[in-house]
Amino acid sequence: MIKKIKTVFLVWLALGIQNCDRPDEHRHYQEITITKRAGRPTGGAFRQSPHGSGKSGMLQNAKGQQRLQWATPEGWQLQKSGSIRTATFRIRDSKYEAEGAIIQIPGDAGGLLMNVKMWMNQVQLMIPPDDQLEHWLKNQPRFQTASGLSTVLIDFTHLLSGNLVSETSMLAAVISAGPETVFVKLTGDKPLLIKNRKKFESLCRSIQTAVK
Amino acid sequence: MPLHSNGGKIVDNLRKNSLVKLLVSYKLTLVCLCLLLILTFWGTLSQVQSGLFAAKERFFNSWFFLAAGFIPFPGGRLVLWLGFINLLSASLFRLRYRWSKAGIIITHWGLLTLLVGAGYTFHFSTESSLTLEEGKGANVSMDYHFWELCFWTEQRRGDSLIRSVDAFREAALSVGKTYRLTETALEAAILEFHPHCKGDKNSPGSSGPEVFNAGGLKRLMPIKPHSDPGKNFPGAILALSSPGSGSQVFRKVLVHGGDFSPTPVHIGGRDVYCAMRRVRHVLPITLTLLDFRKKTYPGTNMAKSFESRVAMRSPDIEREVVISMNKPLRYNDYTFYQSSYSQEGKVEISTLSVVRNSGRLLPYIASIIVCIGMAWHFCLMLFASAATKRK
Numbered sequence: 001m002i003k004k005i006k007t008v009f010l011v012w013l014a015l016g017i018q019n020c021d022r023p024d025e026h027r028h029y030q031e032i033t034i035t036k037r038a039g040r041p042t043g044g045a046f047r048q049s050p051h052g053s054g055k056s057g058m059l060q061n062a063k064g065q066q067r068l069q070w071a072t073p074e075g076w077q078l079q080k081s082g083s084i085r086t087a088t089f090r091i092r093d094s095k096y097e098a099e100g101a102i103i104q105i106p107g108d109a110g111g112l113l114m115n116v117k118m119w120m121n122q123v124q125l126m127i128p129p130d131d132q133l134e135h136w137l138k139n140q141p142r143f144q145t146a147s148g149l150s151t152v153l154i155d156f157t158h159l160l161s162g163n164l165v166s167e168t169s170m171l172a173a174v175i176s177a178g179p180e181t182v183f184v185k186l187t188g189d190k191p192l193l194i195k196n197r198k199k200f201e202s203l204c205r206s207i208q209t210a211v212k
Numbered sequence: 213m214p215l216h217s218n219g220g221k222i223v224d225n226l227r228k229n230s231l232v233k234l235l236v237s238y239k240l241t242l243v244c245l246c247l248l249l250i251l252t253f254w255g256t257l258s259q260v261q262s263g264l265f266a267a268k269e270r271f272f273n274s275w276f277f278l279a280a281g282f283i284p285f286p287g288g289r290l291v292l293w294l295g296f297i298n299l300l301s302a303s304l305f306r307l308r309y310r311w312s313k314a315g316i317i318i319t320h321w322g323l324l325t326l327l328v329g330a331g332y333t334f335h336f337s338t339e340s341s342l343t344l345e346e347g348k349g350a351n352v353s354m355d356y357h358f359w360e361l362c363f364w365t366e367q368r369r370g371d372s373l374i375r376s377v378d379a380f381r382e383a384a385l386s387v388g389k390t391y392r393l394t395e396t397a398l399e400a401a402i403l404e405f406h407p408h409c410k411g412d413k414n415s416p417g418s419s420g421p422e423v424f425n426a427g428g429l430k431r432l433m434p435i436k437p438h439s440d441p442g443k444n445f446p447g448a449i450l451a452l453s454s455p456g457s458g459s460q461v462f463r464k465v466l467v468h469g470g471d472f473s474p475t476p477v478h479i480g481g482r483d484v485y486c487a488m489r490r491v492r493h494v495l496p497i498t499l500t501l502l503d504f505r506k507k508t509y510p511g512t513n514m515a516k517s518f519e520s521r522v523a524m525r526s527p528d529i530e531r532e533v534v535i536s537m538n539k540p541l542r543y544n545d546y547t548f549y550q551s552s553y554s555q556e557g558k559v560e561i562s563t564l565s566v567v568r569n570s571g572r573l574l575p576y577i578a579s580i581i582v583c584i585g586m587a588w589h590f591c592l593m594l595f596a597s598a599a600t601k602r603k
Contacts, residue, residue, distance in 0.1 A: 025380060025381055025384040026378070026379070026380055026381075026391065027360075027377075027378075027379045028376075028377065028378055028379075028394045028395070029352075029377055029379070029492070029494045030351075030374060030375065030376055030377070030494075031350075031351065031352045031364070031374070031375040031377055031492060031494075032349075032350065032351045032352075032372055032373070032374050032375075032498060033348070033349070033350050033372065033373045033375075034348055034349035034350070034371050034372050034373075034498070034500055035348060035371060035372070035373050085530055103527055103530070105498070105525065105526070105527060106351075106369060106372040106374055106498070107351065107374055109526065109527050110494075110496055110526070110527075114496070115527050115528075118527070118528055119528070122528065178367075178369075179367045179369045179372075179374045180369060181527075183527045185527075
């Protein structure tokens with residue numbers, strides 16, 4: 001028995017030492033370089049639509065990347081965005097509120113799994129092992145937007161938060177737009193998110209890109 | 213639990229085991245400490261001639277090295293591992309778990325935590341640099357020492373240049389190996405590889421005259437490693453081909469670490485770029501340098517402080533921050549330090565040092581544990597001494 005324990009311990013130690021710092025032999029990644037000396041990013045030129053009457057929004061990213069068009073859902077207020085967000089929305093009712101955003105990032109921005117884990121952390125959800133999470137993500141709804149961009153919609157509202165006091169949750173969508181990834185997020189009080197889930201999906205489906 | 217019970221059969225049996233006795237012995241502790249002393253002294257003297265990086269690799273990062281060219285001598289990695297096993301074994305098998313020994317036990321576990329933190333940092337942390345001109349940004353940093361063989365295609369989207377890169381670590385390269393490129397479905401076979409070499413433009417080498425390199429190099433000549441790691445460049449000659457084409461070779465390409473630009477190969481209607489370059493570490497955010505400012509001491513040109521105003525961008529973070537000396541930017545496991553700057557004409561360039569270390573809190577935790585242990589032990593001794601005096 002002692003010999004077995006000794007042998008197992010030594011083998012474990014040897015394997016651990018051997019494999020400790022073996023870097024990946026082959027990596028595949030996206031490298032993004034912002035090359036044009038554009039100076040300080042401004043808010044970008046954009047048109048604010050009136051309070052979510054369903055009219056379309058269009059925004060040119062401050063860095064002159066792909067223009068996006070979408071249909072702002074009814075009841076959603078399009079707000080003035082910062083230098084990096086393409087669009088910001090605000091939703092309110094008598095009790096709850098939520099904030100939405102459209103963000104364009106060159107490349108894959110770290111990939112779906114990494115971003116989902118970050119979002120789960122933000123809304124205090126327990127992060128399962130990678131294989132379980134990948135399996136769950138495969139079952140999330142997928143569709144194409146009006147301009148044929150593949151989209152995966154991630155609904156965290158039906159997952160139990162680790163903090164039972166907090167009612168904050170998130171709806172997110174990841175849209176592959178060629179060399180860019182468009183993230184659409186809605187974060188806020190869970191009841192309001194559940195109520196606006198269909199509108200969130202319609203916003204995602206309405207997103208179109210126009211190459212500059 | 214048997215470990216906490218002096219009468220535990222398993223622990224008692226293990227204590228009698230000769231291997232455990234060796235691992236637990238004070239002699240092993242003394243040997244490790246002496247070896248560490250020798251290595252520290254020797255490595256410090258050696259770095260004068262061989263350079264800091266070479267001395268560190270030889271004396272502290274190795275399992276063993278050859279002293280005087282033929283005598284095997286244990287390296288820092290082996291000694292620290294032995295020290296760790298010695299301390300762990302002592303904590304498990306030699307220490308008697310009683311309240312009167314609580315301070316010593318806590319101190320032991322604090323030291324173990326310190327060694328674990330050091331090991332974790334050594335194996336899993338990375339250090340790299342990110343150099344940006346004003347107005348420019350990137351999502352990768354560059355390693356200081358290690359190299360990779362890269363192949364990529366480029367796409368330009370507005371102000372962004374996006375490269376889809378297949379990278380192979382230089383340490384894993386060897387003649388005869390063939391790599392499949394994910395992005396382009398090409399194969400790259402290594403015809404020649406030299407970890408330290410220089411390029412020659414004048415005459416072709418054994419790979420033939422049809423070798424192509426953007427800088428006009430025709431062959432590689434192996435040389436002895438330089439003491440300054442910044443002057444050591446690896447190089448390789450590759451045969452690019454399409455899988456299943458048998459012996460058909462599209463192009464023989466020469467890549468060298470000293471090339472100023474990558475070597476483009478036009479295949480299938482697009483350009484595939486080949487390069488031997490420093491390893492790139494992908495960051496979770498894109499940093500764009502908005503403005504760099506240098507403050508000097510009044511009346512002098514001596515730099516007082518540097519600061520970089522950067523825009524950090526990821527799907528969840530969009531803000532501007534200022535990184536200055538002694539005020540680094542921390543994001544998840546990453547820390548960005550203001551390292552240096554330079555100027556090319558009117559363009560200011562900022563260099564940030566990027567450290568990724570998810571175990572950075574372990575040394576602090578270990579120090580706190582050791583302090584608690586020592587304080588506990590000293591207090592116990594104090595009270596015991598006071599009680600004895602009273603008697």
